[in-house]
Amino acid sequence: MPADTRGDNVDRVLEQWRAERPALDAAPMGVVGRVQRACRLLEKGLGDYFATQGLQLWEFDILATLLRSGPPYRLTAGALGASAMVTSGAVTNRVDRLVKRGLVDRETDPDNRRSVLIGLTEEGRALVDTALSGHVANERRLLESLDPEQQDALAGLLRTLLVDLGDAPGEGGS
Amino acid sequence: MPADTRGDNVDRVLEQWRAERPALDAAPMGVVGRVQRACRLLEKGLGDYFATQGLQLWEFDILATLLRSGPPYRLTAGALGASAMVTSGAVTNRVDRLVKRGLVDRETDPDNRRSVLIGLTEEGRALVDTALSGHVANERRLLESLDPEQQDALAGLLRTLLVDLGDAPGEGGS
DNA sequence: CGAAAACGTCTTAATGTCGAACTGTTCGAC
DNA sequence: GTCGAACAGTTCGACATTAAGACGTTTTCG
Numbered sequence: 001m002p003a004d005t006r007g008d009n010v011d012r013v014l015e016q017w018r019a020e021r022p023a024l025d026a027a028p029m030g031v032v033g034r035v036q037r038a039c040r041l042l043e044k045g046l047g048d049y050f051a052t053q054g055l056q057l058w059e060f061d062i063l064a065t066l067l068r069s070g071p072p073y074r075l076t077a078g079a080l081g082a083s084a085m086v087t088s089g090a091v092t093n094r095v096d097r098l099v100k101r102g103l104v105d106r107e108t109d110p111d112n113r114r115s116v117l118i119g120l121t122e123e124g125r126a127l128v129d130t131a132l133s134g135h136v137a138n139e140r141r142l143l144e145s146l147d148p149e150q151q152d153a154l155a156g157l158l159r160t161l162l163v164d165l166g167d168a169p170g171e172g173g174s
Numbered sequence: 175m176p177a178d179t180r181g182d183n184v185d186r187v188l189e190q191w192r193a194e195r196p197a198l199d200a201a202p203m204g205v206v207g208r209v210q211r212a213c214r215l216l217e218k219g220l221g222d223y224f225a226t227q228g229l230q231l232w233e234f235d236i237l238a239t240l241l242r243s244g245p246p247y248r249l250t251a252g253a254l255g256a257s258a259m260v261t262s263g264a265v266t267n268r269v270d271r272l273v274k275r276g277l278v279d280r281e282t283d284p285d286n287r288r289s290v291l292i293g294l295t296e297e298g299r300a301l302v303d304t305a306l307s308g309h310v311a312n313e314r315r316l317l318e319s320l321d322p323e324q325q326d327a328l329a330g331l332l333r334t335l336l337v338d339l340g341d342a343p344g345e346g347g348s
Numbered sequence: 349c350g351a352a353a354a355c356g357t358c359t360t361a362a363t364g365t366c367g368a369a370c371t372g373t374t375c376g377a378c
Numbered sequence: 379g380t381c382g383a384a385c386a387g388t389t390c391g392a393c394a395t396t397a398a399g400a401c402g403t404t405t406t407c408g
Contacts, residue, residue, distance in 0.1 A: 008336040012343055016242040029312035031325050032216055039213035040259050041339040042206055057344035082325040092358055101338050114356045114403045139202035145338030151205050154331045158208035158316030162182040166213040169186055266388055288373045288386040
């Protein structure tokens, strides 16, 4: 058994910095680096499940965003882009493909013809509805190394961070 | 002032699920979603700093990986790809561009001619050395909403998660 | 009322990644 | 030793994203 089976790859990185730059306090790297790696590994885990459902991560993301918005399951292109943190060009492209698959439809907003409302079709609603519970179960499995209290603690710390980084509802204005 | 200035955008999402699917325990979404959003916002924050240094995030990533590996500041292409979690094709492309900028050089491993060793040039070493302290200071600023104990707690929780997800040093084999 | 600014989406061009096929190298079995 | 399998990088094609600008719509305000 190797000496240090303990720790993750970020611990290795921090050890390297300690050896190479003893004067550098690299603690912030331990946090940022782990958020990045956890994100990639979690998204890989999510993608593995969606693949079994014939879905891409981003497809489920859009469909689920529409579903949770409640009846009539319609949002503007801009709202979808903000939710997914992608540009308007990406929204156009993604919606195009979902329309081709018959999972959503486009409709110009009657009250504001600049806006486009994207709505779930019956088929899209059924598909996301089916995938939803399996998705959450999969997320629960990915997080099973943390007990419920730890998961709450993790969510709480990240909430604090996110609010500070500007990821808050009313945070768009001057 | 709007009613709920409290909470982040993920709190909004969870509220929507409670309204639309009361039977669904969406707690895992609160964790996974926050890791994703924090990752994107942090990477945006990192990129803003690197832009001031004439660097891309991935450029610093490669240069810093080489630097912290210690003298002689040389790693194989495979090691760089594993560290950055990208495919070998991406490594080839990135190293090509860094070679063009004169920041790294390529050399076939004399002991194993399949391998390519990528090494920091003097110019590359100087550049990453200059950017390093500013980068860490920037990370510290991005995390300033959490006190040191909270940052440690966050790192610890993520370490547990990462180890379980397979992000551990000796975790390649059967 | 009309011109100009702001807005929301789509379009286009440039870029970067992945996945798979390909080239060359090394190791193991016979 | 030689053959074949595993390995390390590179190349190529498909695809998706971003950034910037175009287009039509709405709002502002003189």
